Amino acid sequence: MVTYLATAFLARFADEGVGIALALLAVERTGSPASGAFVLTAWLAPHAVAAPVVGALAERARVPRLFHGCALAVFGAAIALLGLTLGRAPMPLTLGAALVGGSVGPMVTGGLSSLLATRVPAGQTRTRAYALDATTYNAAAVAAPAAVSTAATATSATLATALLATSAGCAALLCMAQRLPAADRDASRHPPLRRGLRPGELAIGVRALWHIPQLRAVTVATCVAFLGVGGLPVTAVLLAAQRGEPGAGGVLLTAFAVGGLVGSLGVARWRRAPAPARLARLGLLATATALAAAALAPSLPWTVALFALAGLGDGPLLTATLRIRADHAPEEARTQVFTLGAGLKLTAAAAGTALVGAFAHLPALVLTLFVAVLHLAAAALVEALGRRSGSQHRPGVDA
Template sequence: MTRPLPAYLATASFARFADEGVALALALLALERTGSPTQGALALTAWMAPHALAAPFVGALAERARSPRAFHVLAFSVFAVSLAALTAVLGRAPLAASLGCAVLGGACGPVVTGGLSSLLARLVPDARTRTRAYALDAATYNAASVLAPAAVSVTAGALSATPATALLAGAATAAAVLALRIPVPPANGDTASEPTAERRPALPEEPEAEAAQPADSPASRTSPPAATVAAGLAALWRVPELRAITAATVVSFLGIGGLAVTAVLLAAASGHPGAEGAPVTAFAVGGLLGALGTARLGRRPHAQHLAACALFGTGAALAVAALVPWFPAAVAAFAAAGLCDGPLMAATLRLRADHAPASARTQVFTLGAGLKVSAAAAGAALAGTLPFGPVPHLLAIAALQLAAALLLPLLCPHPRDPAPEAPSAVSP
């Protein structure tokens, strides 16, 4: 039998590699074919919009799917076809065709992020190893953010932007094939991570008898999609741990979304116009190392405490990057910020898995991811339009990380441990 965690991580790595390379690939493809990146920017906007808008509906479909594995294989296949179609039509066919392909592919984005991560609660039911599993899952995001833009850039430089974009379609296809090997256990064993009534108050919108239903039980599949979405929203609001980490990550990503734009401004203002990518790359590499380091921590510290420390460290390091006068030192501070930021994703995923009701787990993951993407998009827009220099921008981003760190204990002053795990035959 295929071991669940390696099969999952291979799938997630290819899927997120494809997703992380889209922004650069579309810009290069449009520039190569039209002489302007405008069509690429419009296609990227169409690609990103469904990440937030479609998240509740995609989550509802995932909750109601009889076979979660088949649902993910289908989503990754559509993701791959959309990228292949964009490779063919962007800059060659009417813009509406490109935008339609982008919207279709972007609608699968929530599956690549939160939807895929929601499967880990089933694949790794043992709380003693789940922190490591989610840290490794977080590392797939960080690794993709480092490797995908580099691979797209090198391929476009050596060949052209067309094979660079096709490379991403191939990665998404590989994810669809690899997803066939993920041994998702039956839903009737998926109550292990559900907190008991003593640990989590019952949601008014979700009676206790229904809260124990697995995500793809008959009751869940026959409930209206609106009720499924409502259950996810109710969980995010009613469960203190989920409310706290969702609010904190939204505030954090409002700042992180503008980090790339700010890094470009910082490099130009420091007299290094050819090194715009250095701070962002340093942040991504630091994030990868931080996520891998988190995988060695085991079950402690508590995920919420880890998230608060990560946010505080990220904010402090970015403040240093804003204030140091030497550009290489600023790049080093970006790396330190990434090193602190790395554990945040692992802690976020762990909190969702530990405290989301089993019947709304996928909704909690996809909604949380959609809200973060929306906040990041708003942050990027603000960074690109506000008439300030890089230092005020970077200090504002740092302040948002510190504010997010303070939100966690304010919204959930006494985070609870998850309920004891039920024994399971599935092992990573």
């Protein structure tokens, strides 16, 4: 488990730092962040489209840890190539590297998380394992932007990007060192990759997400919530400016990420944590309530504290989401379910960023309340869609 957590943190550290590294590289080399924004768009664009493909390939791999390790190596190599080419080489080459790196991005998030389900039995043990997995996301979200900014200030954006590529490379090596899951030891279960993927295989994960009520509920709910999460960076900047501190938007986002880290660690130590669906509802309600209060807070310190409380709900939500995917995804499509779920959430977040950006002229209070309402709606969806899955409850899964 320690090796897995180290692998996941290093990979997600690289992933969380890419956005700011590209912006800093573009400013350092061209004087404008515009080219960095274009490259970041190319990096994010293929996530949802590539998710079913890389997920299906991972399911077919004879040695899963080798496949995941190679995907992480490609991820790191793409980051390194971005650091070498942005602002120095023709833009099509840089965009091509971004598209390749973004295509294996789902393996860094959902793909890695899918490995835990093959190693940890269902029940509270699995909840704790996925709570610890969630901490790698939150810890990376806290550490990566700070590390990249510090490295770029002390040295250069080029070396800061090299730091991210090295982190991904180390994750690839650690992935190879992980203990073999059963699938690695029984290669006969996995058809050879040279036969290629049939179109129907790419739809298995989509069908699972739609037809299995528990997966449908958590997928729809988290996508609605992430419409709000995607708009949170813009909202935080505007809210900080309204409080008289225009540069404190980053402080609010850091507080949210730290809250998520504390929330995940808390679930990991919670011996009698609620069933995953209930845990998801509680997390969404906590985030909605705290963000609504933050919109009305009288000063910046209160706003920071309430953003931290909002993040405190985000940690349990991520834990519950990962646990539900692990418990209810069909074994033959588990990795696809994880990669698709991650890709859809990212797509929803990107749509949320665009939506809030289009309405950035509205008061920050209104935008923050909008994000809170989306989380409240997501909690209602978990409740409403979850009722339909009651008759299909599998004994022991939510114990």
